[in-house]
Amino acid sequence: MEETFERIKRGCVEIIEEYELRERLKKGGQSGKELRIKCGFDPSAPDIHLGHYLLLRKLREFQDIGHKVLLLIGNFTGMIGDPSGQVSTRRALTREEVLVNAK
Numbered sequence: 158m159e160e161t162f163e164r165i166k167r168g169c170v171e172i173i174e175e176y177e178l179r180e181r182l183k184k185g186g187q188s189g190k191e192l193r194i195k196c197g198f199d200p201s202a203p204d205i206h207l208g209h210y211l212l213l214r215k216l217r218e219f220q221d222i223g224h225k226v227l228l229l230i231g232n233f234t235g236m237i238g239d240p241s242g243q244v245s246t247r248r249a250l251t252r253e254e255v256l257v258n259a260k
Contacts, residue, residue, distance in 0.1 A: 197229040200258035
């Protein structure tokens with residue numbers, strides 16, 4: 158189990174609640190139950206960048222060791238724009254724009 162944890166940890170700057178992740182991996186390994194890893198993406202643009210790639214690679218590592226990965230694309234988050242009020246950072250999109258970006 159330690160080897161699995163070290164594989165997941167490789168390349169990460171920080172794992173929040175590291176102890177909890179270790180325990181879940183240990184518990185899942187003992188019972189044979191897979192973890193469900195969820196990751197949400199904001200479709201505010203139609204392209205992906207290096208940050209997306211790195212996250213997708215890490216999710217693939219979870220899949221390779223037998224866990225289930227769920228990718229979520231939030232349509233509402235794209236339509237509300239930047240919640241901090243800084244309109245220039247991320248403008249609110251129409252539903253149609255969000256759907257195009259999500260593709």
